[in-house]
Structure formats: C-alpha cells, structure tokens
Amino acid sequence: MPLGDITIFVATMTGTAELVADEVSASLSNAGYSPTIRLLDNLDAAALEGIDQFVVISSTYGVGDVPDNGMGFVTSLQDAAPDLSGRHYAVFALGDRTYGESFCGAGVTFDALFERLGAARLTPLMRHDASSGSLPEDEAAAWAAGWAVRKAA
Numbered sequence: 001m002p003l004g005d006i007t008i009f010v011a012t013m014t015g016t017a018e019l020v021a022d023e024v025s026a027s028l029s030n031a032g033y034s035p036t037i038r039l040l041d042n043l044d045a046a047a048l049e050g051i052d053q054f055v056v057i058s059s060t061y062g063v064g065d066v067p068d069n070g071m072g073f074v075t076s077l078q079d080a081a082p083d084l085s086g087r088h089y090a091v092f093a094l095g096d097r098t099y100g101e102s103f104c105g106a107g108v109t110f111d112a113l114f115e116r117l118g119a120a121r122l123t124p125l126m127r128h129d130a131s132s133g134s135l136p137e138d139e140a141a142a143w144a145a146g147w148a149v150r151k152a153a
C-alpha cells in the first residue's frame with residue numbers, strides 16, 4: 001500500500017547518521033513509502049513547507065548539542081515557530097551513554113521541538129547507544145520497518 005512521500009533529514013558530524021539514513025530509507029521504501037534523504041546543511045524552517053511526513057536522524061556532539069550542520073535548521077524553527085499541526089514525524093537519535101545526562105541530547109531537542117510546534121509522532125523517539133556494541137544502521141533498519149509496517153496495516 002502506498003504510504004506517501006516522506007523526507008529523511010540528517011544531522012551528522014562524521015557521517016554515521018548518513019549510513020543510518022540509507023538503511024531507514026530502504027526500510028521505508030520496502031514498507032510502501034517514497035523516501036527522500038536530505039542533509040540539513042543550509043536548510044531552515046522553509047525546508048518543512050509542503051512536507052507532511054518526515055524523519056530526523058541526528059547524532060549528538062559537545063554536551064548534548066545538535067551537530068553543526070543542523071544548528072541553522074533548529075534555530076530557524078525556534079525563531080519562526082511554524083505551526084506543524086497535521087504533520088507527522090519520527091526521530092532516530094545517535095549517541096553514547098558514556099556521555100551521561102547528555103545522552104542523545106540532540107535527538108531529544110528535535111523530538112521536543114516538533115512536539116511543541118504541534119506535529120504528531122509516527123513513533124516514540126529512538127535512542128541508539130554507541131557503547132552498546134550494536135550498529136546504529138542495523139537498529140535503525142529494524143526500527144523503521146517496525147513502525148512503517150504498523151502504518152501499512
């Protein structure tokens with residue numbers, strides 16, 4: 001069953017989140033979505049215009065911070081505060097529990113921001129722990145397949 005267009009936005013420092021995006025895209029495609037991957041570089045709130053469904057895949061740097069390539073997007077959304085009601089989103093956060101309280105801080109920031117702007121979650125925030133030994137791209141593929149299949153049912 002076609003599930004429509006979905007944009008996968010990527011915030012990354014060293015590229016791991018891009019690998020994750022490829023796997024999520026493949027899972028969503030298998031389930032019936034038509035995914036497009038976009039790095040957040042140079043994007044602002046206008047990137048969400050006309051987009052009903054989106055996924056953000058973000059690592060975390062500094063002390064719970066959004067990667068540099070996603071900062072402009074976040075700041076723009078905070079400033080413009082567009083009404084995102086009627087939009088649907090999911091966030092996959094890459095992080096490492098050894099960073100303690102800032103574990104997956106960027107993912108938490110994205111998830112809370114979209115909720116505050118009125119968007120609805122397709123699925124709860126997913127946090128991958130690099131110290132667990134599992135590969136984020138493997139977990140992400142299963143994660144996306146899990147909620148996409150429920151939408152298709």
Ligand SMILES: Cc1cc2nc3c(=O)[nH]c(=O)nc-3n(C[C@H](O)[C@H](O)[C@H](O)COP(=O)(O)O)c2cc1C
Pocket residue numbers: 011012013014015016017018058059060061062063064065067094095096097099102103104105130
């Ligand atoms: C300098 C540095 C700071 C980091 N800070 C955090 C952090 O505060 N919280 C967290 O959960 N992970 C933190 N991480 C872990 C990264 O988010 C994790 O390794 C992620 O998989 C990197 O993905 P990327 O290659 O897409 O940027 C940090 C990693 C580095 C190298």
